Amino acid sequence: MKVIIANNSLEASKMVSDLIKEEIKNKNDSVIGLATGSTPIKVYSNLIENYKNGEIDFSETITFNLDEYIDLEKENKNSYYSFMNKNLFDHINIDKNNTYIPNGNSKDLEKECKDYDRKIDEKGGIDLQLLGIGRNGHIAFNEPGSDFELKTRIVDLSYETIKDNSRNFENIDDMPKKAITMGIASIMKAKKIILLALGESKKDALEKLICGEVDKNLPASILQKHSNVYIIADKEAGGNLTCLD
Numbered sequence: 001m002k003v004i005i006a007n008n009s010l011e012a013s014k015m016v017s018d019l020i021k022e023e024i025k026n027k028n029d030s031v032i033g034l035a036t037g038s039t040p041i042k043v044y045s046n047l048i049e050n051y052k053n054g055e056i057d058f059s060e061t062i063t064f065n066l067d068e069y070i071d072l073e074k075e076n077k078n079s080y081y082s083f084m085n086k087n088l089f090d091h092i093n094i095d096k097n098n099t100y101i102p103n104g105n106s107k108d109l110e111k112e113c114k115d116y117d118r119k120i121d122e123k124g125g126i127d128l129q130l131l132g133i134g135r136n137g138h139i140a141f142n143e144p145g146s147d148f149e150l151k152t153r154i155v156d157l158s159y160e161t162i163k164d165n166s167r168n169f170e171n172i173d174d175m176p177k178k179a180i181t182m183g184i185a186s187i188m189k190a191k192k193i194i195l196l197a198l199g200e201s202k203k204d205a206l207e208k209l210i211c212g213e214v215d216k217n218l219p220a221s222i223l224q225k226h227s228n229v230y231i232i233a234d235k236e237a238g239g240n241l242t243c244l245d
């Protein structure tokens with residue numbers, strides 16, 4: 001794992017957007033795995049700026065998002081479909097037919113999950129996967145205890161995740177309690193992985209990911225086993241990692 005601790009969140013986000021920019025410049029039809037949440041917002045606004053400056057052409061790029069809530073209308077402002085349009089897709093020249101997000105309203109959710117993994121394979125697999133990390137060490141919505149071998153599937157969100165993500169909903173009862181998530185096995189197949197961790201609240205999870213054992217109670221720790229991973233953090237999240245002294 002290459003661990004990079006940037007001075008602040010802006011610098012960390014710029015490192016990540018630059019790596020994505022390079023990936024797409026080298027291979028126009030790259031398959032990029034995308035995350036939602038607060039962490040990648042600045043990365044996406046940098047990419048929009050890169051596009052507007054003529055530095056990136058997204059016309060051939062293919063994207064797969066990590067996850068989506070179940071039973072939340074696509075048009076709801078908290079769906080990951082809305083998030084991606086608002087924070088990235090509406091502002092760049094990507095063909096929206098090439099942007100894949102699990103459909104949490106599918107009548108056949110099991111089939112939706114299987115089809116999602118199949119579609120990723122059909123497109124040649126993910127070249128670069130962007131990840132955030134939950135305070136409890138989850139990646140995508142693979143909560144603590146998730147088996148590393150699992151693929152895309154339906155999951156119950158943990159109490160901690162529901163509490164964290166309900167900040168965007170008017171009240172906690174409006175927040176979906178289930179989601180479709182890419183599994184850890186699906187994520188680990190990506191050729192390159194970049195995990196971005198920002199802020200003090202991610203400090204403990206990051207310490208365990210980088211300095212601890214591989215343990216399914218800290219799902220992100222599996223990244224230690226991947227051969228091409230960047231962990232990029234700001235000082236608040238990664239400033240005092242005991243094993244890097």
Ligand code: F6R
Pocket residue numbers: 034035036037038039040066067131132133134135138139140141
């Ligand atoms: C989002 C996702 C999650 C988030 C994680 C951190 O698609 O898969 O694993 O990356 O919950 O969320 P934020 O960035 O809001 O702290």
